[in-house]
Amino acid sequence: MNRQNFLGHLALALTLILLAAFVGQMRRWQKGHVAPSSGERAVAERVEELRPAREQREASEVIVRFRPGTTPAQIERVTERLGDRVEDIYENVKGYAAIRDGDGLDAQVVADQYLTQAEVEFAEPNFQIEAYPEIPSGAHDALNQPPATGPNDPLLGEQWALINSGQREGKTNADISAMQAWLQKSTGSEGVVVAVLDSGVDYTHPDLLNNIWIRPASVAPYTDEQLGTIEDEHGYNAVDNNGDPMDDNGHGTHCAGIIGAEGNNSLGISGVNWKVQIMPLKFMNAGGSGTTKDAIEAINYVIERKKAGVNVRIISASWGSTMRSSGLEDAIRKAGEAGILFVAAAGNSSVSNDRTPHYPSSYPLPNVVSVAALDRRDTLASFSNYGPKSVHIAAPGKEILSTWLDNEFKEASGTSMATPVVAGVAALVLSVEEKLTVEELRERLLKSVDPIDSLQGKIQTGGRINAARALGVAPRAKAATVAPAFDDNN
């Protein structure tokens, strides 16, 4: 190579290097982050921390629910028959077992094999839980890595409301973006108390036990002029007027689990909040029904506890009827004045609440949030009430797995199940922004939806609650609207 050729090649090489550097810089500018922030590094570290657990689960594994009465020995025999092995039989989740394939088959094929067995009620692949894949621009590169596993609750894969990976013919990402909310912002706080106004709560359920409110020593037992003093260690029972809100129906326990089954405890499910305080209230009987009077008594109890210093900020109300009660409306208004949000079920009659109101969700009060139910494909559930003026927001409410009586877990459907999802997201928001007023909290929820085409004109916001948006770790959708005033036309 002569000197002239050498200088020419050198000039060309230098030009290419400079061009490559310039393009690289431009790409980094376009991505909006030249160097990772401390928050981004934290997420990356969290993903790395979770990766080994994910890799361990790459062999085909299925979760099987055996019929009631199937013994562990019978489960072992079925598994051996199919050439597999039992990974775990969940002691506290009756009938459920994790099974690892021994034949090198695809997980769906293995699940199908189990479905043909007489002892099996249900089987499905142990789905990989993916971190929220729809990452907003400028967000964390770490989440563009291969999907991380979530908390270690063994039934999390069944909780499509939290993480919808398309399991059981669901629609991927038709969920509340819980994983993104958890990994990037908050898993809840013991400082937030959510009252579950229902059939009581089984406060001994192993997946709820650590998240049940216990009256602090600094707060005196509840005293009512008519009822006298009540030792309200865990809440209040308005049916029997005592301090034992134990659930004898199951409905309230189910709702409580959706809000706050303990997360990452290697047991059962995870609530929207891994940590929170559930205040059990019983006003419905063993049949799942209650009176307006008892509902008012229980709401008054919550207000009094708030005044006594308990940080109860949300009432979750998965019940209702078409009968309007001024007394109940007044009690809910007073709760709002005390800084308590009231999240209520829109009802299950497939009708418009604008035409046929359903109470308490239809009370036009500034602290009421009315909740419709969605299925796992982001479609309004066939049973769900709606109403562009009077139903505010939608949340997953069909085939929702949660805690039940006798230490069990059960799937249930209804706007009853959608309501605690929204109440749970409200608690997550308060875990990081405790000073929000009830109006600010309500507005935050209603502005934090994923717009859904089929909900436009059906409910006020036209969207599904998104926990990540509510926590400010995903951009708000432009379509989310909140009516500015509250009157009978809202």
Next chain:
Amino acid sequence: MAMGKTDAVERARRDLAKRLGVSENDIEQESVEEADFPDMALGAPVEDEMSGQMISSGWRIRLRAKGGTHEYRADRNQVRLYDFEGVNYRL
């Protein structure tokens, strides 16, 4: 104590016989079918009753007597008479 379908039908027949003032033998069982109801009051709330908004499985029992058909709704916990002359009853 949890109730079965047969018990629920028997309770419904007894109730209707009493209401209409007829013998249970005069009541014809038109149909008994499994059904999902919209709430825990089986879609048949009584006055001043609030109920959990959870879809509840049970039985729809149709009984015929005195030329009319009457609908009862039941699950493991309860039996209700639906829309009897415009009113719901919990048995």
